[in-house]
Amino acid sequence: MFERFTRGARATVTGAVTHADRTGAGPVTEEHLLLALLDQEGGRASFAAAALGLTDRRASVEAALAEARRRGGMTQADADALAGIGIDLTAIVSRVEEAHGEGALRDGQADRRKRIGGRFTRGSKTILEKSLRIALGRGDRFIGEEHLLLALAASPGVVADVLAEHGASYAAVERALYGDGGAQQDRRAG
Numbered sequence: 001m002f003e004r005f006t007r008g009a010r011a012t013v014t015g016a017v018t019h020a021d022r023t024g025a026g027p028v029t030e031e032h033l034l035l036a037l038l039d040q041e042g043g044r045a046s047f048a049a050a051a052l053g054l055t056d057r058r059a060s061v062e063a064a065l066a067e068a069r070r071r072g073g074m075t076q077a078d079a080d081a082l083a084g085i086g087i088d089l090t091a092i093v094s095r096v097e098e099a100h101g102e103g104a105l106r107d108g109q110a111d112r113r114k115r116i117g118g119r120f121t122r123g124s125k126t127i128l129e130k131s132l133r134i135a136l137g138r139g140d141r142f143i144g145e146e147h148l149l150l151a152l153a154a155s156p157g158v159v160a161d162v163l164a165e166h167g168a169s170y171a172a173v174e175r176a177l178y179g180d181g182g183a184q185q186d187r188r189a190g
Contacts, residue, residue: 004132008043008145012036013128017119027121030159031065034152037145045145048176052168061166068158076161127151146177 005013015036020028038058040046049055071079082088120128130151135143153163153170163169168176 004135004141004143006043006142006144008040008045009131009143009148012040012045012145012148015039016124020119028119028124029121030123030127030152030155030157031069033124033127033148034065034159034163035062037149037152040145043145044177045149048146048149048173049168051176052166052172054163054166054168057166061162064162064165065158068162073158076165123155123157127155130155149173150177 002010002013012033013036016028016032019032019035020026025032037045038049038054038061046055054061068074127148128151131143131147134150134154135141135147138147140147150170150173152159153168153173154160160170163173
């Protein structure tokens with residue numbers, strides 16, 4: 001599959017490994033893929049990220065990802081579901097951190113992630129596979145950064161939640177990349 005990746009998509013994947021190494025995180029996660037995508041310049045995904053304001057609000061994106069790590073990787077939807085049955089996730093995180101130190105849930109999170117294919121977690125591998133399906137669905141013979149960005153926005157989890165909170169839902173990313181005709185092409189291909 002990697003042979004179908006454009007130069008920019010390959011740079012994103014290797015950049016994700018660099019992000020993981022720099023932070024000492026160990027396995028490469030979906031978060032690392034997003035941060036590496038935001039590092040890219042000159043491609044379709046970087047254009048879409050800039051158009052959606054992600055580039056200008058990178059610090060906010062990083063803060064939201066850090067807060068999700070602090071919650072042990074639970075999404076806002078998870079927190080809302082727990083709140084619906086009377087469980088305050090913020091209170092639980094605070095109690096855990098009082099007992100075990102700040103970032104206790106974040107620190108144990110990397111140990112629980114399942115690695116496959118060496119450095120990549122199951123989630124990041126799923127993003128790479130989904131980017132292939134998106135490219136094929138669009139009739140593209142390559143996998144570009146834009147397909148990676150769409151895959152990140154389409155896959156339920158923390159990264160998609162953070163993207164949506166910052167105005168980059170799947171539909172918004174698709175419009176930024178392809179205009180209003182992008183959704184129609186996906187439907188014809190699917």
